[in-house]
Amino acid sequence: MAEALKIVTSQSTECPVCLSTFTDPKILSCSHTFCNACLDNLLECRGNSQIRCPVCRAVTQVPHQDVGKLQVNLALKSLIDDMKGQPQICTNCKSDDKPHADVYCQDCGKYLCTSCLNKHYQLEGSIGHDVIAMSEISSGKVPVRRYRKCSTHKKKDEDCFCSTCRRFTCFRCNVMEHTRKGHTVIERAAYEDKHMKNIGDLKSKVEKKRSCFQKYIDFIDEEWKNADIAKKRCTKDIKKHTMKQSGS
Missing domain, CATH: 3.30.40.10 (Zinc/RING finger domain, C3HC4 (zinc finger))
Known part of the structure; x- marks a missing residue:
């Protein structure tokens, strides 16, 4: 519990x-x-x-x-x-007295103690998993990547994204509800990478427009200064002319 x-x-x-x-x-x-x-x-x-x-x-x-x-x-x-x-405890140990976690597996979504980490390395499907030390997480150097659990299949991660429904699903929901209906489904990681790339592209476009807009602002500021200088010259010339007219 x-x-x-x-x-x-x-x-x-x-x-x-x-x-x-x-x-x-x-x-x-x-x-x-x-x-x-x-x-x-x-x-x-x-x-x-x-x-x-x-x-x-x-x-x-x-x-x-x-x-x-x-x-x-x-x-x-x-x-x-x-x-x-x-302190974060190991989420893989079955015993009630769970030890503190030493690492986090980004692919499994589990915190592991040293003993569980050794077993994790022995599993064929765990080869190449992204395992990070708790010290790197606590220092903020490496962010933890977590997937939400499916509301229907409580133990399954929402590791897929249905482009048709515009929502995340677990693999079982993907097979049972979406693939059969001909929906377009991709891996969550692929969707997130594409999403972040789109954000990067938008930021790049914004920066270009901002740079262009700043050039217009600088140009207007320069013209405003020139107009102010011209105004002062005109005012000065009018005063001189008025004084001459008064003197004559």
Whole structure:
């Protein structure tokens, strides 16, 4: 029961955008929460003072185009801080007295102690898995990649994405519900890579437009200065002419 609660809590502290534990969680007007950095990227891609929620598509106005001014999810931030203070236990051991985890397998989605890690290396299907040390996770050098569990098949990860339904599914749901209907389904990792590439392309386009726009602003500023100089010259010439006329 305690382990199940830990898993649910862990999933509740994951950002829907980066799929990692929230960092500086901010609340949108629709009540959905995201990392400050993720919202910064979304705002930069949109290029104005609005953010469209990735979950419900509702629009949030960002004060002064500064995501940092959005409300902090204090309850969630406090929960994450408390979780960071607790050592992560091995999620693979069957005994009640579970030892502390030494590594995390990105492919299996499990925290492993040294004993379980040795067994993990002996499994043929585990060869080549991405295993990272807990010290790298706690230091923030490497983000943890977690997949959500399927609501129908509780023990299965939502490791597929149905482009037709626009939602994530587990492999069993993919076979039973989507493939039979002729839906287009790809691996979640492939979808995320494509999604991140699209975001990168959008950011690149935004930077080009921003650079072009800045050139226009600089040009207008320069012309404004020239116009101001010309105005002062004209004013000076008019005063001189007026004084001459008065003197004559």
